[in-house]
Amino acid sequence: MTSPAAPSSFPSGLPSSPGAHVRAVHDDFHGDLLEVSMGPHHPSTHGVFRMIVTLDGERIVRLKPVFGYLHRNHEKLGEQTTYLASMPYTDRLDYLNSMTNNWAYAIAVEKLAGQAVPERAEYVRVILAELTRLLNHTCLAGFLLQDTGCSGTPLMYAFREREKILDLFESLSGSRMMCNFQRFGGCRLDPTPEWLAAVRQLVDGYGRFLDEFEALISGNEIVMARTQGTGVLTPALAISAGVTGPMLRATGVDYDLRKVDGYGVYPRFEFRVPLGAHGDTYDRYMIRILEMRESIQILRQALRDLPAGPILDPKAKNRGFRPKPGEAYGRIEGPKGEIGFYLISDGSPNPFRYRVRPPSFVNLTILEDMCLGQTVADAVIILGSIDIVLGEVDR
Amino acid sequence: MESLEQIRERLLARFPDAALTVIANPGPAGQPSLLVGSPHAASIAAFLRDDPALRLDYCSNVTGVDWPDREVVETIKRTVPPPPPAAPADPSAPPVTPKVIEEKVKRHIPGYFEVVYHLYSMALKHGPVILRTRTADRTDPASLPSLTPIWRACEFQEREVYDLFGIRFTGHPDLRRILMWDEFKDYPMRKDYVEPDDYEWEPTPHGAVLDKARRHYPAPPESR
Amino acid sequence: MSLPGQLSVLFPLASGLGASSPLAAVLPASDSALERLPLTLRGLLTGWLPASWQWLANSLIAIVVLIVAFASLFALLTLAERKILGRVQNRPGPNRAPLPFLNLRTYGLAQPVADGVKMLTKEDIVPDGADRVLHFLAPIALLAFSILTLAVIPYGRLLVALDLDASVLFFFAAGAATELAVFMAGWASRNKYSLLAAMRALAQLISYELPLLLSVVPVVLMAGSLSTSVIVERQGEWWLGFLPRWYVFTPWGLAGFLVFFVASLAESNRSPFDLPEAESELIAGHLTEYSGFKYALFFMAEYFGMCALCGMAVTLFLGGWQAPLPFLSFIPSYLWFAGKLLALLGVFMWIRASFPRLRIDQLTRLAWKFLVPLALINLGTTAFWSLTADWAGLLQPLRWLIAAGLIAGPFLLLGRNLSKGLGPRTYRYAA
Amino acid sequence: MSMSESASTPATSGPASQEGFSPTQQERDELRRHGILLTSLEELYNWGRSNSVWPLNFGLACCAIEMIAASMARFDIARFGSEVFRPSPRQADLLIVSGTVTKKMAPQVIRLWNQMPEPKYCIAMGACAISGGPFKQGYNVLKGIDRYLPVDIYIPGCPPRPEALLHGLMQLQAQIRGQKLTGPDRPRHLRADTGCAYPVPEFGAHDLEPPANPEVWQAPSLPRSG
Structure with missing residues (x-):
């Protein structure tokens, strides 16, 4: 513990040095406690995340997350390069959802520079964002069940659908995962009618996949026994801790930026926002399943109403781009929650300050609160239900 | 609101x-x-x-x-009062309009x-x-x-x-380093942070990288 | 016609199959040559030895054959498991490993061989500060106990390595000792995950030992013997001349079989009860610090244990080596046993590919609040079944009804209690 | 020896077929076609370990998702016998460094490598693991895992496609099959002069200390003046 500013009033006097590995602690708790370091290499921490867990038997009496094992200096690099050059880096923030990261960044820059976006581009962005939401939520369901101990079977079927969506992304942007597709004032390329037909086909088949997935999993007794009542989060704590996305809505708070901010062309679509009542892991899982069904509705409407026109604002200037001095905070409803970009321009080609508001990092704030009193096995699925991607948590 | x-x-x-x-x-x-x-x-x-x-x-x-400390060059418009007439004014002459000049002022912002x-x-x-x-x-x-x-x-x-x-x-309950390790002394997002010199030559014509290479290899190694 | 009384005391088996049985005509009068094949082969090997040495030589051959047969079955099972998992998951599974030296691809059949070669040649690591002796002994102990359990299972009409009077007791005594080995492994590794796994393993194995044993008691009660051979013989009759009288086809037998099956899933650390080596929670549990061939031994012991428990389930409830239909009796009994064993193992793998894992408290709750009471009630039901053995005519369906009700009622009640508060939910939408 | 001569391929006429017979792979294949099996313990050993490469269940960043994708149904790394992703380094043969290695993570990666039993292999998957990739200029990014570990296979890409990982795995298998267990280029675990444990760097005040393992990696010198 070398940090000079840590006050002694904080309940944790744990060493945070990664060199200090597991050891037993004897302090004010009764009985012997076992301190276990889960991560940074652990099969179910979803990357290089570390939790220092203090156990009383199997019960968790303390849990301290440790971050930074994937701190790739995204913000510093963003300040060292031009506005456009940061776009591919945003792909690698939350590497499951490059399309929504792109969009959030594009929205922030468009706000900063007062850039208009053609209508067709707005529709294409909605289509891509909702496809990304399908992809993310499907993968999440698979990973969550993997954490409960399925031998990979649900994950395999989730990835089967993921591959179909990635095929679409690849045929549109040229890359499976790192699409780098949005530009300031529109999109990079115009989707062809064949591509749109392929999307239509995927959307039509997705409901069937969800039905099958749900029939096999949502009613499974073991899944229900493991997830119902574990990791309960109260709405008040969720709001105070800045939790966003499906996790917040699972506690019953109605806050969806697609409705609240109404960015893009979302106000034109009819869709509902599912809300949970218990705030437990099962609700978090089910809210995502229900959101996917709403996404399918949005996709149907967007594909139906897609207007003709330019995909990129002809007045948009992506190279040699120098916005006027000022600042802007742009945010969208990413699959994991509110993803925002805060930019300060000083008139130069590089942003003076480039900040990412990562949803999964902020959502992790309440990890300890949700895990206290639960068992190790629960901590694993609670973490899984938060839906973190370390590229975004550590940036 | x-x-x-x-x-x-x-x-x-x-x-x-x-x-x-x-x-x-x-x-x-x-x-x-x-x-x-x-x-x-x-x-x-x-x-x-x-x-x-x-x-x-x-x-x-x-x-x-x-x-960081900056020098801001601001363009300030200043109205210069017309010079006092040396000769008694000719009432028929047009009135002297006040002259607006622009001048650049350097301002230091700490x-x-x-x-x-x-x-x-x-x-x-x-x-x-x-x-x-x-x-x-x-x-x-x-x-x-x-x-x-x-x-x-x-x-x-x-x-x-x-x-x-x-x-x-x-007033923060648990103020510790979160992303970097605890032994780390610097604050990397500050504008005056100098990162450790673990530069490695790479074949690129990128100007900034070449500058860095020059700093890293102060004297060029003997030619081959 | 009937055997003299003296003889029937000496040969309880023979009396069970005595000519007094009305079904004697259905059964083959004498074993076919195919049936006797293993014994013939053994005779060729040891027949020339003096009679006093033959016993020792036969035992040695039995041991070697058991180990070799099950070791090769283990190799096949690892491949089968990966293939079945692949089939369930919509992918081919291992299919590359060419046969050594031939470059012949045979659907990945050589995969276990490659794994074996690699495992044998891996570096063996013992962590600093670990208990070296126990760390070394744990896999050996586990394997030894697993092999012991294999000894008492009758693999065929004439094939049982160790025909004890109390072989069922022997089986569970040896099987219970594996818990010790798992705990040794967890404790000796000096790893916190291993220790947690060892504690889990103890809690789990001891909890499930009880329903496992209690589900066997009805069989012993009905068969009137602790000998596995006798239990199999008792299931060798036919209702109406063609329906096998395996114990699983009675109400108490079915309940007992299900309890036994679930408990044996837990006893062999298989999904959904694979908590001691729960990958997503405890890295690899008690195996975390084992590398190379020691790890392979653990793996092997797990499969041996699985085979033993499946074999016991087949013996106790599924009629052992008995053919399912009278006219199929010409197929040698050991093939029937192997078929049933493989089918049960396949179910194990199918379950592994399908189910998520339980939590440790839910696991023990399932044992103590569901399986143990059910097994006890089943014991009572068996007593009723035994007392009403002479009910005939219209009383026969009544007997079935009462027995089924005695089990189904508590089953539903206990099951509802187990899943209290759980269920599908409905969700509202924001206005 | 006479058999190899009877298989009248041009390769057998070389000096290899004289004393100290050590046939090349082509010669072996040719002999095999004629129904002659030439084998040795070496070949059995290499065959075994090349067909049973179990990776460590260890993901770092973006590439980890593609690594998972490679083990999923469409690409199915199981075909090569490598779907057994072991969570414990003690049972793993292959360390796939899949993604950006930060300076905070580097000591842990090296610890994991040290915990793996020999023979073990390392794949640097993706631009970041090779050189730091797009994040190379970052203050917390290690500029290539080969500064600390001996890497067998480099797979370029950002991230590499799952097919690329499969190709890398096949290359690794070929590399293992070609290894000679005796002689000067025998693998690391059969040599007495190289240890299997690599030094783990310490967290310093500004950087990792040391910034590289000199036994594995030397900084390239600037090849031109300027």
Whole structure:
């Protein structure tokens, strides 16, 4: 513990040095406690995340997350390069959802520079964002069940659908995962009618996949026994801790930026926002399943109403781009929650300050609160239900 | 939602001795912010959270900004009074118009650290209200009040600001390094941070990289 | 016609199959040559030895054959498991490894061989500060106990390595000792995950030992013997001349079989009860610090244990080596046993590919609040079944009804209690 | 020896077929076609370990998702016998460094490598693991895992496609099959002069200390003046 500013009033006097590995602690708790370091290499921490867990038997009496094992200096690099050059880096923030990261960044820059976006581009962005939401939520369901101990079977079927969506992304942007597709004032390329037909086909088949997935999993007794009542989060704590996305809505708070901010062309679509009542892991899982069904509705409407026109604002200037001095905070409803970009321009080609508001990092704030009193096995699925991607948590 | 000026008026009525300044945003985003003096920051934040008209219960984004010392060259328009007529004025002559000249003035702005909070309301679904707090200068230890007791969402984000900018938050329950390791001494997001020189030659014509190479290899190695 | 009384005391088996049985005509009068094939082969090997040495030589051959047969079955099972998992998951599974030296791809059949070669040649690591002796002994102990359990299972009409009077007791005594080995492994590794796994393993194995044993008691009660051979013989009759009288086809037998099956899933650390080596929670549990061939031994012991428990389930409830239909009796009994064993193992793998894992408290709750009471009630039901053995005519369906009700009622009640508060939910949408 | 001569391929006429017979792979294949099996313990050993490469269940960043994708149904790394992703380094043969290695993570990666039993292999998957990739200029990013570990296979890409990982795995298998267990280029675990444990760097005040393992990696010198 070398940090000079840590006050002694904080309940944790744990060493945070990664060199200090597991050891037993004897302090004010009764009985012997076992301190276990889960991560940074652990099969179910979803990357290089570390939790220092203090156990009383199997019960968790303390849990301290440790971050930074994937701190790739995204913000510093963003300040060292031009506005456009940061776009591919945003792909690698939350590497499951490059399309929504792109969009959030594009929205922030468009706000900063007062850039208009053609209508067709707005529709294409909605289509891509909702496809990304399908992809993310499907993968999440698979990973969550993997954490409960399925031998990979649900994950395999989730990835089967993921591959179909990635095929679409690849045929549109040229890359499976790192699409780098949005530009300031529109999109990079115009989707062809064949591509749109392929999307239509995927959307039509997705409901069937969800039905099958749900029939096999949502009613499974073991899944229900493991997830119902574990990791309960109260709405008040969720709001105070800045939790966003499906996790917040699972506690019953109605806050969806697609409705609240109404960015893009979302106000034109009819869709509902599912809300949970218990705030437990099962609700978090089910809210995502229900959101996917709403996404399918949005996709149907967007594909139906897609207007003709330019995909990129002809007045948009992506190279040699120098916005006027000022600042802007742009945010969208990413699959994991509110993803925002805060930019300060000083008139130069590089942003003076480039900040990412990562949803999964902020959502992790309440990890300890949700895990206290639960068992190790629960901590694993609670973490899984938060839906973190370390590229975004550590940036 | 009320405008930021109205909020400021109400805050001043409540906290008469608070230092509150509305910082305009010159860009097209139209997101002005409210600069709050350190002593009242926590109570003002609590007021903003609990006020029934505002209910800013959700602190979305917390970030630090490092403003180094800068020289700003400002163009100031100045009206030069017409020179006093040397000869008795010819009443028939046209009146001398005052002359407007532009001159460039260098202004030194001392550096400071700034923490920006983006506040929204989940209950009333409005926002953002942007709060800023500033240190007086860039000398260490820089210290600002923590808003974690008001919004739990600030906990990790303020730790991150501490880690990367070196701003100590007084009142933060668990202020430790979060992204870098504990033995690390620098604050890498500061503008004057110099990263360790582990440069490795790479075949690129990129100017910045070549500059770095020159710094790394001060004397060119013997030619082959 | 009937055997003299003296003889029937000496040969309880023979009396069970005595000519007094009305079904004697259905059964083959004498074993076919195919049936006797293993014994013939053994005779060729040891026949030339003096009679006093033959016993020793036969035992040695039995041991070697058991180990070799099950070791090769283990190799096949690892491949089968990966293939079945692949089939369930919509992918081919291992299919590359060419046969050594031939470059012949045979659907990945050589995969276990490659794994074996690699495992044998891996570096063996013992962590600093670990208990070296126990760390070394744990896999050996586990394997030894697993092999012991294999000894008492009758693999065929004439094939049982160790025909004890109390072989069922022997089986469970040896099987219970594996818990010790797992705990040794967890404790000796000096790893916190291993220790947690060892504690889990103890809690789990001891909890499930009880329903496992209790589900066997009805069989012993009905068969009137602790000998596995006798239990199999008792299931060798036919209702109406063609329906096998395996114990699983009675109400108490079915319940007992299900309890036994679930408990044996837990006893062999198989999904959904694979908590001691729960990958997503405890890295690899008690195996975390084992590398190379020691790890392979653990793996092997797990499969041996699985085979033993499946074999016991087949013996106790599924009629052992008996053919399912009278006219199929010409197929040698050991093939029937192997078929049933493989089918049960396949179910194990199918379950592994399908189910998520339980939590440790839910696991023990399932044992103590569901399986143990059910097994006890089943014991009572068996007593009723035994007392009403002479009910005939219209009383026969009544007997079935009462027995089924005695089990089904508590089953539903206990099951509802187990899943209290759980269920599908409905969700509202924001206005 | 006479058999190899009877298989009248041009390769057998070389000096290899004289004393100290050590046939090349082509010669072996040719002999095999004629129904002659030439084998040795070496070949059995290499065959075994090349067909049973179990990776460590260890993901770092973006590439980890593609690594998972490679083990999923469409690409199915199981075909090569490598779907057994072991969570414990003690049972793993292959360390796939899949993604950006930060300076904070580097000591842990090296610890994991040290915990793996020999023979073990390392794949640097993706631009970041090779050189730091797009994040190379970052202050917390290690500029290539080969500064600390001996890497067998480099797979370029950001991230590499799952097919690329499969190709890398096949290359690794070929590399293992070609290894000679005796002689000067025998693998690391059969040599007495190289240890299997690599030094783990310490967290320093500004950087990792040391910034590289000199036994594995030397900084390239600037090949031109300027």
